[in-house]
Amino acid sequence: MSSSNPGSPSATATSSSSASSFSSKAHSCIQALSSILSTVPSSVSSSSSLLHDPTVSSQISTLLRDPDSGSGDNNLCRWLYDTFHSPDPELKLVVLRFVPIIAGIYLSRIALRKSLAGFEAILLALYAHETTARDGQPISVNVPDLTQPSIYHEAKSSAKSQATELNLAVISPTLEPHGTMRSSRRARIVGVALELYYSKISQMPVSSKLEFCEFCDIWATGIQNKPSSSSSSKQKTILLPWELLQPSLRILGHCLLGAHKSKKLYEAASMATKSLYERSLRDIDAKAILATSSLLRLEKMAMDPKLNVDHTEIDMSLAL
Numbered sequence: 001m002s003s004s005n006p007g008s009p010s011a012t013a014t015s016s017s018s019a020s021s022f023s024s025k026a027h028s029c030i031q032a033l034s035s036i037l038s039t040v041p042s043s044v045s046s047s048s049s050l051l052h053d054p055t056v057s058s059q060i061s062t063l064l065r066d067p068d069s070g071s072g073d074n075n076l077c078r079w080l081y082d083t084f085h086s087p088d089p090e091l092k093l094v095v096l097r098f099v100p101i102i103a104g105i106y107l108s109r110i111a112l113r114k115s116l117a118g119f120e121a122i123l124l125a126l127y128a129h130e131t132t133a134r135d136g137q138p139i140s141v142n143v144p145d146l147t148q149p150s151i152y153h154e155a156k157s158s159a160k161s162q163a164t165e166l167n168l169a170v171i172s173p174t175l176e177p178h179g180t181m182r183s184s185r186r187a188r189i190v191g192v193a194l195e196l197y198y199s200k201i202s203q204m205p206v207s208s209k210l211e212f213c214e215f216c217d218i219w220a221t222g223i224q225n226k227p228s229s230s231s232s233s234k235q236k237t238i239l240l241p242w243e244l245l246q247p248s249l250r251i252l253g254h255c256l257l258g259a260h261k262s263k264k265l266y267e268a269a270s271m272a273t274k275s276l277y278e279r280s281l282r283d284i285d286a287k288a289i290l291a292t293s294s295l296l297r298l299e300k301m302a303m304d305p306k307l308n309v310d311h312t313e314i315d316m317s318l319a320l
Contacts, residue, residue, distance in 0.1 A: 104215025
């Protein structure tokens with residue numbers, strides 16, 4: 001019984017067929033989008049170019065910000081929904097690129113009590129995708145057990161022959177399937193969409209991250225600056241439960257401490273984090289205060305080399 005290897009003709013043919021299929025899907029999506037936008041540059045011919053083209057992104061962002069956007073019969077929302085269900089992973093990234101603005105506008109308009117079924121369909125599709133991908137498992141990390149000795153310290157209590165137990169910290173609990181958007185589920189569903197965005201954040205363009213910082217500041221302060229104007233408008237304060245705040249801080253952490261070289265993104269993320277910290281103080285939310293102040297402390301340490309000290313390193317000035 002023979003099996004094909006990556007270099008065999010059958011494997012090469014399969015790979016070529018998949019690439020051709022994805023290219024065809026991307027071409028169909030671009031054609032459909034051209035009937036919605038005023039113009040699509042001729043240079044946009046693939047999923048990657050669709051993701052990074054500033055002209056296309058600007059037009060989509062403008063349409064999403066339109067006062068009448070987000071309804072169930074909105075053509076752009078339908079295009080984003082259909083595109084996310086494409087088997088091409090790069091086309092899914094195109095939809096994720098607009099998660100900050102979709103989540104931001106959606107949460108900002110909840111109080112207006114108008115139809116936002118288009119936005120909700122996209123957010124529910126992202127939530128369903130994550131629910132399937134996680135297969136009933138939470139997202140967790142191992143936390144060091146300080147009762148056990150390590151190369152850096154000795155435990156006060158003797159461990160003897162006790163087996164070391166894993167200390168798991170749950171970052172995101174198990175997801176339950178939801179087919180509709182209800183007020184009691186809203187924060188969790190939007191939060192999961194932000195978690196999915198964060199999982200692909202290294203592939204997101206800077207403009208997308210800037211939009212996220214913008215809406216974080218709006219969520220925290222309730223003040224929205226009007227484009228091309230020195231005036232601003234006050235909006236109803238948006239609730240920021242932990243389901244929303246935690247993924248937001250993880251995204252801001254990337255914008256503050258990541259390997260990017262964008263000063264504009266760093267400044268926007270810093271402002272958003274400070275706004276969230278001030279909001280947590282007003283809400284007297286101890287968990288939020290600790291999280292936001294810790295991120296601000298990390299930002300300060302990253303900017304000041306004197307504070308960025310690794311105490312596990314041996315000070316060579318003390319060497320004999």
